[in-house]
Amino acid sequence: MQVPDIIIAIDGYSSTGKSSFAKIVANEFGFLYLDSGALYRGVTLFAIEKRLINEDCTIDIPALTGALEELDLHFGKGGTYIGDRCIENEIRSLEVAGKVSPIAAVPQVRNYVDRKLREFGRNKRVVMDGRDIGTTVFPEAELKLFMTADPMIRAQRRLAEMNAKGDHADLQEVLKNLQERDYIDSHREVSPLTKADDALVLDNSNMTIDDQMEWLKEVIQKRFNC
Numbered sequence: 038m039q040v041p042d043i044i045i046a047i048d049g050y051s052s053t054g055k056s057s058f059a060k061i062v063a064n065e066f067g068f069l070y071l072d073s074g075a076l077y078r079g080v081t082l083f084a085i086e087k088r089l090i091n092e093d094c095t096i097d098i099p100a101l102t103g104a105l106e107e108l109d110l111h112f113g114k115g116g117t118y119i120g121d122r123c124i125e126n127e128i129r130s131l132e133v134a135g136k137v138s139p140i141a142a143v144p145q146v147r148n149y150v151d152r153k154l155r156e157f158g159r160n161k162r163v164v165m166d167g168r169d170i171g172t173t174v175f176p177e178a179e180l181k182l183f184m185t186a187d188p189m190i191r192a193q194r195r196l197a198e199m200n201a202k203g204d205h206a207d208l209q210e211v212l213k214n215l216q217e218r219d220y221i222d223s224h225r226e227v228s229p230l231t232k233a234d235d236a237l238v239l240d241n242s243n244m245t246i247d248d249q250m251e252w253l254k255e256v257i258q259k260r261f262n263c
Contacts, residue, residue: 046171049184055166073167078128138221181236
């Protein structure tokens with residue numbers, strides 16, 4: 038399939054498989070994959086290590102804002118980096134997951150991440166996933182998707198992912214964390230998680246990756262006559 042030079046924006050709830058799906062889409066169509074969530078997680082790890090966020094998620098926003106000016110957060114071979122240090126495994130921890138939504142709600146953090154994402158998207162042919170890609174980062178994206186799934190299914194997927202990495206947790210704990218993130222993401226003042234008016238909903242509760250790719254290809258064929 039010869040896909041035109043477009044931006045594909047994938048938004049939706051956590052643990053719906055946005056990142057995995059976006060990577061497969063990018064590989065299938067020869068697009069560049071950008072994981073906005075990894076950048077927010079990277080800022081969160083940075084804030085934790087610099088003691089700019091405490092256990093009850095109180096954030097020292099002035100200090101964090103100043104520190105962002107010198108934060109070299111970027112994508113590289115093997116994932117996400119701070120400087121020359123690969124942080125891909127560290128940003129997937131439960132501690133980071135539990136603090137990423139408050140950090141992502143900080144306007145200065147969102148501006149920082151959005152600026153980096155737009156730099157990558159200038160030449161199009163990119164796939165990005167996150168929570169406000171189609172509404173805030175790239176509202177002009179030619180194709181917008183909004184991914185969702187049953188909360189329990191999402192929690193089971195997240196738990197399986199953590200177990201595979203050797204991080205063990207309780208299913209109910211993971212479900213609670215997802216529900217808290219959903220609420221924070223949907224109710225934050227700046228760029229809340231919401232479906233763009235022109236986004237297509239993809240509920241993958243009972244879909245395999247192959248099912249999702251078949252669905253997407255049909256959408257692209259109809260929309261772009263390719």
